[in-house]
Amino acid sequence: MDKPNIVLTGFMGTGKTTVGKLIARQLNHVFIDTDEVIQERAGKTIPEIFIEDGEEAFRKMETAVARELADQQKIVICTGGRLMLDPDNAAALGKTGRVFCLVATPEEIFERVSKDTGVKRPLLSVPNPKKRIVELMQERKEGYGQFLQIITSQKTPEEIAQKIITIFTADIKLID
Ligand code: S3P
Numbered sequence: 001m002d003k004p005n006i007v008l009t010g011f012m013g014t015g016k017t018t019v020g021k022l023i024a025r026q027l028n029h030v031f032i033d034t035d036e037v038i039q040e041r042a043g044k045t046i047p048e049i050f051i052e053d054g055e056e057a058f059r060k061m062e063t064a065v066a067r068e069l070a071d072q073q074k075i076v077i078c079t080g081g082r083l084m085l086d087p088d089n090a091a092a093l094g095k096t097g098r099v100f101c102l103v104a105t106p107e108e109i110f111e112r113v114s115k116d117t118g119v120k121r122p123l124l125s126v127p128n129p130k131k132r133i134v135e136l137m138q139e140r141k142e143g144y145g146q147f148l149q150i151i152t153s154q155k156t157p158e159e160i161a162q163k164i165i166t167i168f169t170a171d172i173k174l175i176d
Helices: 016-027 034-042 046-052 055-069 087-096 106-115 129-145 157-175
Strands: 005-010 030-033 075-078 097-103 148-151
Touching (some): 016 030, 016 075, 055 087, 087 097
Parallel strands (some): 005 075, 030 075, 097 148
């Protein structure tokens, strides 16, 4: 099988983790969240890494994790919002994984991240997170645009997972 993995990218709050877990369960793949791997390894939370070691250190950890995961098979990788925008990371994970980019509107994203009680998004810990979301999305538009876009608006996580599985399995049949 040419590309045995599924890689989910997209802005914070687009539902990568929820959808990724559903896909992994259905395909009997192992689910891996790069943010979780980094937090476990560092022994601290992402905000702590940003404060104590800086964002650059966090990005280096992301690259190390991306390289390692590229060698594994039958995994669903939920990537931190910027990981796949680094060309080296995208090349590594794209070699063994089919990449899907989850897309949502800034309003939906703001709503979701505001509800999210987990604190792993130091980039949005600013006085006006809504404005920051719009700015960051604009900066990253081209980067995300290189991947297959999966619109999440008005869809349930189950519907999105099913769509990705359909595309993924269709591809594999062609390759097989
Ligand atoms: C980030 C997204 C976060 C996390 C970190 C940086 C980003 O992951 O990796 O806070 O730069 O977009 P999620 O996309 O899972 O929220």
